[in-house]
Amino acid sequence: MSIRRYERPLTVKAAVDFLINEEGCATVLAGGTDLIADVRAGREAGLVVDIKHIPELNEIRWEKDGALILGSCVIVQRIAGDAAIRGRYRALSDAAENLGSYQVRCRATIAGNLGNASPCADNAPALLVLNAQVRVASPQGCRETALNGFIRDVKQTVLKRGEIITALIIPPRPPRLRSAFYKIKRVRGHDMALVNAAGAYDPDNREFSLAIGSAACTPVLVRGLEGICPPGSAADAVGDRLAERALADISPIDDVRASAQYRRDMTALLCRRLARTLMEADGPPANGIMQTGGAGG
Ligand SMILES: Cc1cc2nc3c(=O)[nH]c(=O)nc-3n(C[C@H](O)[C@H](O)[C@H](O)COP(=O)(O)OP(=O)(O)OC[C@H]3O[C@@H](n4cnc5c(N)ncnc54)[C@H](O)[C@@H]3O)c2cc1C
Numbered sequence: 669m670s671i672r673r674y675e676r677p678l679t680v681k682a683a684v685d686f687l688i689n690e691e692g693c694a695t696v697l698a699g700g701t702d703l704i705a706d707v708r709a710g711r712e713a714g715l716v717v718d719i720k721h722i723p724e725l726n727e728i729r730w731e732k733d734g735a736l737i738l739g740s741c742v743i744v745q746r747i748a749g750d751a752a753i754r755g756r757y758r759a760l761s762d763a764a765e766n767l768g769s770y771q772v773r774c775r776a777t778i779a780g781n782l783g784n785a786s787p788c789a790d791n792a793p794a795l796l797v798l799n800a801q802v803r804v805a806s807p808q809g810c811r812e813t814a815l816n817g818f819i820r821d822v823k824q825t826v827l828k829r830g831e832i833i834t835a836l837i838i839p840p841r842p843p844r845l846r847s848a849f850y851k852i853k854r855v856r857g858h859d860m861a862l863v864n865a866a867g868a869y870d871p872d873n874r875e876f877s878l879a880i881g882s883a884a885c886t887p888v889l890v891r892g893l894e895g896i897c898p899p900g901s902a903a904d905a906v907g908d909r910l911a912e913r914a915l916a917d918i919s920p921i922d923d924v925r926a927s928a929q930y931r932r933d934m935t936a937l938l939c940r941r942l943a944r945t946l947m948e949a950d951g952p953p954a955n956g957i958m959q960t961g962g963a964g965g
Contacts, residue, residue: 671707676718680805680834683719688807688830690715696832698741699775701768702784720777725834728753734840740779740833744791745770747778757838759847759866763794766851769858779833785819786860788882792819793866794849795836796879796889803835812837819886842870848945850938854925862926863934867910867942874899876946878910878939883918883931890914903947907940914939 672692677683687694693714697703707713719725725741728750736757738747747753748764767773767781767790781791782802792815800815807830815836819825827833847868853859864881874897881887890913897906920931 670710670712670714671716672713673715674718675715676721678721678723680719680722680724680832683717683722683832684805684807684830686715686717687832694829696783698777698780698783699743701772701776702780702786719832736838738778738836738838740835741777743774744768744776744778744781745773748773757794757798757841757847759794759797759849759868760791760838762849763790763851763864763866766790766849772858778836782815782819782836783825783827783833785821785823785825785886787822787885787887788861788864789887790849790851790861790864790881792887793864793879793881794847795838796887797847797866797868797877798838798841799877801837801839802833803837804831805834806831810834816889822885841868842872844872845870846946848942850941852934852938860925863920863931863938865914865935865938865942867939867946869897869946871947874901876906876910876943878914878942880914880918880935880938883920883935885919888914888917890917892916897947901947903944904940906947907943910943911936911939 675686677686693712695713695716697716697718698720720741725739727739728742729737744764744767748761754761768776778791781789795815801812802815802818803812845868849866851861851864853861861882863883866879868877876893876896878890878893879887892913896909914935915932918935920928922928
């Protein structure tokens with residue numbers, strides 16, 4: 669293990685100070701579900717700054733204007749079990765519910781899932797379609813940046829030395845916005861996504877947003893969806909158009925878990941399923957889990 673020193677600050681400022689004043693390597697620790705596995709596999713963590721005990725990072729708050737503030741250290745299981753989030757943002761609720769096992773969800777934090785910058789991070793597509801912003805504390809102060817573009821490459825974010833994600837912000841969304849999340853994995857138990865996808869649809873403006881994970885080096889917010897759903901559109905036709913746009917934006921690879929072609933096929937399938945779920949269903953969508961064997965159209 670290559671952890672040289674451990675600090676447990678109680679304020680964001682103290683955490684940033686530890687990170688920026690360290691001469692060697694310094695790493696943020698949240699739930700540790702990714703970081704400790706990486707350290708065991710040989711990652712040099714140097715000074716580890718454990719931010720879990722900073723009270724403001726553990727808050728879930730709805731602002732008067734309807735914005736949702738998720739402190740960076742809010743654990744995924746809390747999001748999965750939050751009735752208000754489930755009622756308003758089903759995609760996020762289902763993504764959280766389908767991340768890992770109960771034990772993992774009780775350690776894993778919402779921001780750690782993004783800080784790890786894995787292409788298959790389950791929360792990323794859901795947060796992308798909800799237009800999430802990332803609040804970052806740095807030695808210079810606080811800034812906000814769009815989640816779209818925050819993950820630059822596999823295991824790479826835009827964060828610079830000394831910066832910490834302090835919150836994810838979902839800005840006020842249209843009042844009747846519907847959203848859904850689907851994940852295809854190999855086994856019935858917990859597993860990383862072969863492909864995951866989230867969609868959001870505003871029936872008042874007929875606007876769609878769509879994000880696909882595990883099908884490129886970062887989760888992808890699909891471009892060019894303006895006007896994809898003109899009045900009178902059938903869900904299946906919209907699903908075909910969503911699939912066409914998604915396939916143009918992803919670049920899946922063959923790996924030990926699935927072939928690139930399989931990921932393309934499943935991306936198209938999930939696009940059609942999202943269109944049906946979001947355009948036809950008045951109630952909430954079915955739980956977003958799909959095994960590879962059970963992925964019907
Ligand atoms: C058995 C198992 C199953 C899993 N299954 C899934 C799954 O199905 N789906 C899925 O998406 N993930 C899965 N994961 C991955 C993992 O649980 C998530 O990515 C988790 O959300 C990471 O959060 P954490 O708090 O544990 O992060 P940590 O391990 O503490 O940190 C991860 C990375 O993010 C950085 N980081 C953490 N917080 C911040 C912050 N606030 N600011 C800046 N950088 C930060 C850390 O420095 C580190 O580089 C699984 C992991 C395990 C061990």
